Amino acid sequence: MDVNVIQVGPLMVNCYIVHDSENCLIIDPGDEPDKIINYIKNSGFKPLGIFNTHGHFDHIGAVKRLKEEFGIKFYIHESDVFLVKESASHGAFFGVMGVESPEIDEYVKDGDVFDFDGLSFKVIHTPGHSPGGVCYYFEREKTVFSGDTLFELSVGRTDFLYGDMDMLINSIKNKLFSLGDDITVYPGHGEKTNIRKERENNMFLK
Known part of the structure; x- marks a missing residue:
């Protein structure tokens, strides 16, 4: 499995293309659908699904176009439907302006396991930044896609009506840290990091 990142939109969201030699999954396609579509087509990948870590507009802005272009399903946690x-x-x-709300095809929930022709991962519900925030954990590859739950030396904002900092910190410490220090973390914004670095140095988690 390989991971390619395409930064999209004014908020510089990390859209991830998780792929093997033929197939790919799309995580958090937040904007600039043509940019994402062209990358996938030029790479020769067959998209198998769109998985979002949460429902904020800057992470879902390209979903509708990608669904139409590739005829694939959109997956997200039910608690973020309102977003x-x-x-x-x-x-x-x-x-x-102009963010289009996509139709949701299937809901993910904590503990779900998906396998798309060997691209296998588990859903971890990590509320706090949003009620339906999730992370996607690829155990074999020691990789987790954390969305806006955990960043390099930071955490997701919780200054929304539905945000909860205590819940967010609990999600990180009890669910993500338990995965192990050697896990690579691909966040929704910024550079990749790892669990050891965040456990030892992230001041929000002390």
Whole structure:
């Protein structure tokens, strides 16, 4: 398994293309659908699904176009449905116009295991940044996609009506740290990191 990142949109969201030699999964396609589509087609990958870590507008802005282009399903946690439905108004509040709300095909929940022709991963529910925030854990590859739960030397913001810092810290310490120090973390924004670095140096988690 290999991981390629495409930074998209004004908030520089990390859209991840997780792939083997033929197939790929798309994680958090937040904006610039043409950029993502061209990358996938030029790479010769067959997309098998779109998995979002949460429902914020800056992470779902390209989902509708990708669903139409590739005929694939969109997966997200049920507790973030309200964010998906309100993505246009939330985007406008931050000055990002024209965000289209996609139809959700399937819900993910804590403990779900998916296997797409060898691209195998587990869903970890990590609420705090949003009620339905999840991380996708590829155990064999010692890799987790953390969305806006955990960043390099930082954590996701919780200054929303539905945000909960205590819950977020609990999610990180009890669910992500337990995966092991050698786990590579691919966040929703910024550079990749690892569990050891965050456990030892992240001041939000002391």
